[in-house]
Amino acid sequence: MGADELRVWENPWRLMLAVNAAVLVGVFLHKISLPPYVPYIHLLVDYHFGFTKRALIGAIISLFDAKLPVWAAFALGGAVWLITAGLFVQLFRRTFGFDEKHLPLFVFMAGSPFFLKNFMHTLGHFDIYGCLFAIGLLLIPARSLAYVLLAAVLSALLVLIHHIHLLMYVPTIAAIVVLRYYLAYGMSRQNVAAGIASLVAVGVLFIAAQFYGTMSVPEAEFVAYLQGRMADPSQTNLLSFGYIWYQPLSKEILDTWQRLPHNLLGIPVFAFLIWLHTPLWGYFRRLVDDALSVDAHRRIVAAAIVVITLGYLIMFAIVFDYSRWISNWVVCLFLILHAVKMLPTSKDAPPISMDDRKTMAFGWIVTLIPRVGIVRPF
Numbered sequence: 001m002g003a004d005e006l007r008v009w010e011n012p013w014r015l016m017l018a019v020n021a022a023v024l025v026g027v028f029l030h031k032i033s034l035p036p037y038v039p040y041i042h043l044l045v046d047y048h049f050g051f052t053k054r055a056l057i058g059a060i061i062s063l064f065d066a067k068l069p070v071w072a073a074f075a076l077g078g079a080v081w082l083i084t085a086g087l088f089v090q091l092f093r094r095t096f097g098f099d100e101k102h103l104p105l106f107v108f109m110a111g112s113p114f115f116l117k118n119f120m121h122t123l124g125h126f127d128i129y130g131c132l133f134a135i136g137l138l139l140i141p142a143r144s145l146a147y148v149l150l151a152a153v154l155s156a157l158l159v160l161i162h163h164i165h166l167l168m169y170v171p172t173i174a175a176i177v178v179l180r181y182y183l184a185y186g187m188s189r190q191n192v193a194a195g196i197a198s199l200v201a202v203g204v205l206f207i208a209a210q211f212y213g214t215m216s217v218p219e220a221e222f223v224a225y226l227q228g229r230m231a232d233p234s235q236t237n238l239l240s241f242g243y244i245w246y247q248p249l250s251k252e253i254l255d256t257w258q259r260l261p262h263n264l265l266g267i268p269v270f271a272f273l274i275w276l277h278t279p280l281w282g283y284f285r286r287l288v289d290d291a292l293s294v295d296a297h298r299r300i301v302a303a304a305i306v307v308i309t310l311g312y313l314i315m316f317a318i319v320f321d322y323s324r325w326i327s328n329w330v331v332c333l334f335l336i337l338h339a340v341k342m343l344p345t346s347k348d349a350p351p352i353s354m355d356d357r358k359t360m361a362f363g364w365i366v367t368l369i370p371r372v373g374i375v376r377p378f
Contacts, residue, residue: 012360013103016367020111027120027370028078036073039124040238043068043076044226045245052245053213056160057126062229069231070238077124084132085116091135095338104352104363108280113273113369114330118323121371126162127328130169133158134176134335138342142180145191151177152198156205163209164319167311170202172332175304179339183297215245249318256320263322269377270326276366277330279352279359284337286349293346301340308332323373 045052046059061068061076088110096102110116119128133154141147151173158165158173182191215222223242227233292298312329316322353359371378 011100011103013107013354013363016107016111016363017103019367020107020117023368023370024117024120027117028123031121031123032074035238036070036124037238038241039073039077040068040070041226041241042124042126043073044229044239048225049215049217049222051208051213052215053209054126054162054245055213056157066229067231068229070235073124077128080128080132081116081119081123084119084128084135085110087132087135087139088116091138091338094139095341101351101354104354104359105280105283107363108277108352108366109334111363111367112277112330112334113366113372114327115334117369118327118371118373122324122374125324125374126165127168127324129161130158130165130172130328131331131335134169134172134332137173137176138180138335138338142177142184145194147181148177148191148194148198152202155198155202159202159205159209163206163213164315166202166206167315168325168328169332171304171308171311172335174199175308175336176339178300178304179297179336180342183300183343210249214248219243219246253318256316256318259320263320263376266322266377270322270372273326273369273372273377274330276362279356279362280337283349283352284333284340287337287340287345291345291347291349292340293344297343301336301343304336305333308336321375323375323377327372 042054043058043061045055046062047055048062057076061072092098092102092106092109096105098106119131122128137147137151137154140150155165155170155173158169177195182195185191219242222245223239226239226242227236230238288298288301292301309329312325315325319325
């Protein structure tokens with residue numbers, strides 16, 4: 001047995017990382033055995049019938065190949081997952097480092113069933129693009145107004161990929177810009193105007209996608225076009241979600257409220273999963289309350305978390321994919337934690353304990369839970 005292998009077995013936190021890798025493989029094997037109903041049809045939709053919501057990725061793919069095999073949904077989703085995971089590892093290394101004392105924090109983030117494991121379960125869905133873009137903004141320098149404009153462009157792309165990103169990841173991107181750029185360089189007439197103009201432009205684009213991005217042709221014609229883009233047109237069952245390009249917002253809200261009594265049964269499970277991350281939340285609190293050197297920064301961080309949370313509460317009232325929303329909300333908090341760590345501090349926040357038995361038990365439970373789900377828990 002080599003020295004590295006011995007270190008894994010002697011350190012339970014390193015062993016948790018190894019187990020997490022095995023769990024991820026299991027989630028992947030299970031995922032590719034399932035029909036990619038939603039991910040595949042999204043890759044077939046483009047701008048053939050004019051401006052269309054949720055069509056940017058499909059439009060880009062159509063530039064390279066007119067026919068799309070089913071496996072492309074897993075291939076593209078897997079590639080985006082690998083890039084996101086790799087960039088997150090790089091972000092964590094840069095923000096915290098991979099010394100022994102930060103291993104528990106890495107386990108609670110990277111091994112969380114809310115994060116990479118759930119993105120594997122939702123492979124092919126567009127949530128991960130918001131996380132990917134936010135990580136990118138945390139990695140690159142924030143030294144000029146170009147940073148604000150880049151964030152605006154990425155936010156616009158997210159809205160074109162899926163308009164629900166306006167509530168899901170655009171608030172987190174805005175918070176990252178405030179924490180990394182505006183708090184570091186202050187506010188001027190120019191950069192405030194650029195920020196406001198960016199928010200307005202992204203908001204207008206969302207309205208256009210939500211209310212003017214529905215299909216103008218009969219659904220049968222739309223589905224026939226999608227079938228023509230399939231490498232195997234016989235798999236018409238994968239086109240069963242074509243109605244979502246015709247469904248008005250009022251119908252989505254009605255469906256959500258009809259399912260609400262049943263979906264609310266999952267709230268205790270979500271609360272339990274969030275509670276399992278108590279060591280991480282404790283570190284977050286210590287970082288904000290005790291380590292930040294500027295009182296105003298504490299208030300701004302708190303306000304950012306409130307705004308991000310309000311966006312997810314609105315989503316809860318509109319669309320019923322509760323497991324996805326809870327998972328992405330937690331991921332947004334992980335990303336904000338990285339942004340907060342980049343702010344000026346007066347001292348180091350004590351890291352998560354490596355030896356506390358309760359913390360270790362939480363780490364093992366978090367490690368062994370393979371995912372949270374899409375609509376209902378698990």
